[in-house]
Amino acid sequence: MGSANSYFPGGRGNLGGRRSASAGHLVSEVVPREPRTLDEEIIAAQEAAVRSTLTDEDRLERITDELRMGFDALSGVGAAASFFGSARTPPDDPEYELALETARLVGESGLAVITGGGPGIMEAANRGARDSGACSIGLNIELPFEQGGNGYCDICLEFHYFFARKIMFVRYASGFVVFPGGYGTMDELFEALTLTQTGKITEFPVILFGSDYWGGLVDWLRERMLGEPTEVRELLMSAAHRQARA
Numbered sequence: 001m002g003s004a005n006s007y008f009p010g011g012r013g014n015l016g017g018r019r020s021a022s023a024g025h026l027v028s029e030v031v032p033r034e035p036r037t038l039d040e041e042i043i044a045a046q047e048a049a050v051r052s053t054l055t056d057e058d059r060l061e062r063i064t065d066e067l068r069m070g071f072d073a074l075s076g077v078g079a080a081a082s083f084f085g086s087a088r089t090p091p092d093d094p095e096y097e098l099a100l101e102t103a104r105l106v107g108e109s110g111l112a113v114i115t116g117g118g119p120g121i122m123e124a125a126n127r128g129a130r131d132s133g134a135c136s137i138g139l140n141i142e143l144p145f146e147q148g149g150n151g152y153c154d155i156c157l158e159f160h161y162f163f164a165r166k167i168m169f170v171r172y173a174s175g176f177v178v179f180p181g182g183y184g185t186m187d188e189l190f191e192a193l194t195l196t197q198t199g200k201i202t203e204f205p206v207i208l209f210g211s212d213y214w215g216g217l218v219d220w221l222r223e224r225m226l227g228e229p230t231e232v233r234e235l236l237m238s239a240a241h242r243q244a245r246a
Helices: 038-043 056-074 094-108 121-132 162-171 183-197 211-225 229-236
Strands: 018-022 025-029 080-084 112-115 136-141 155-159 176-178 206-208
Touching: 038 056, 056 155, 056 162, 080 094, 080 121, 080 183, 094 112, 094 121, 094 176, 112 121, 121 136, 136 162, 155 162, 162 183, 176 183, 183 206
Parallel strands: 080 112, 080 176, 112 136, 136 155, 176 206
Antiparallel strands: 018 025
């Protein structure tokens, strides 16, 4: 019989390692590598290719500490809007200026501004909040490559776990403002849409900036996923914001 070798980026299929002869057969000896982030440490805990460095009790303690850090730091923020968009947008890009001006207006209306704390659109939004005198918040994340923070945050928190950070974006926001971006932006967008569609959150507008960028996605959602066109409009285009949670 033939054999198949599978390979998945990230190490799930082809585990690599050394091969040695044992009883006339080639045996693969997996040499586990260090996890690149704490997210990978917990997600890949069952994989032979990644060394497990913590016990489940350790992981629970770290997760609890991270959630507590966020709750303590953001408990007095009040109403806020979370901004998302590309980290690669340079300051001379029109979208950077639009994000800055939008965040400034949001800040002048009395809302704090929350971002991922990085460069690009995130920096522009934090900068706009700073210009308006509103509270400017950055929730940075540990990555295998350095994202780097921006210098326009009044509150800057560093997270190791994506899921802990996601809770802060939703819990302390009155809605999402989403500029063109990549996978991270899409992740946050569909997180909010899923929570809304399943009734986990209500009166939580998601506002998309850039018709040319988002138009094709909105049309696809309308045609392929949703039965009623009005549902897309209600999920994506509402301009009102809810009151801050108590």
